[in-house]
Amino acid sequence: MNALAKTVTVNGVQSATLAPDLLHFVAELTSRNLTSTGQPADGSRLGVAVAVNSAVIPRSEWSGWELTEGDDIELVTAVQGG
């Protein structure tokens, strides 16, 4: 494993990442090209939210938000529900 890789937990599963910040990590997980505001570069809307260690991180703060070894990340979206 690359020495710069960090191990974090994403939706309950351990994963190693080289992403420099949360913005790049979310882009990686969703396979979307994101601008620094956390929205897709194609003008559509992403429709996901992120919590790190049980605190919601607004998309405007993803850029520059460095991941820490052992972070517990939840990535959620809308699913069918009453």
Add this chain to the structure above:
Amino acid sequence: MDLSTTLSADALVIDGIPLNSRLIMGTGGAPSMEGLSEALAASGTELTTVAMRRYTPETGASLFQLLHSQGIRILPNTAGCFTAREAVLTAELGREALETNWVKLEVIADEHTLLPDSLELVEAAETLVSRGFTVFAYTNDDPVLALRLEQLGAAVVMPLGAPIGTGLGILNPHNIELIVSRAGVPIVLDAGIGTASDAAFAMELGCDAVLLATAVTRAQDPVAMAAAFRHAVLAGRLASRAGRIPKREHALASSPHDGRADL
């Protein structure tokens, strides 16, 4: 006022947003995304609930994109939360993911009854109101609690007709009527609806709207049932405003007594 004016001037306004349909659809229980899309269209709904769950690469954010493309406003819920803490965090995730301050606040006591936990509900509602959310509070059909939720800032109070998914209809119409009669915010009958007449009844009791999911998504023909509810909600709304006749102990002929032939 003619009928078309009556209908067009009858939007339900929440937080300054007019909703021309008084049927709020839940998306839960639909076997396929295509079927859900068709049922939503047939229902005429302009507001629909979703749950917040872990992202998977397989489904992505497809429901969000579907609702967005159908022009339907999204009401994220806090389904599956048992504590105020979980519900507040889930509401914040919904706000961030779906870019709306609106939240259907649902704090459940246990898996068996799925009934709201009133204490956790009140605590979560207070917190969410203070954080700028437009709270749609899902509650027991308790007139006292309904008023308390309004007083602490809920934008909409949503008493249940019967437990979630039971289709038992409105078990305590007297309570619903009492809640409506004292409310200064919109009252939405949520949960327990089984068929079209239940929705019409809710509206006749004076509710401002009806929220349902299972009754459509698990019907044998969801599209037909969605259309049935669309008409039922409209019928109930019109009836509630049209002034029903008083109930009487004895019959009252509608044909004239005078002028009968001597047979």
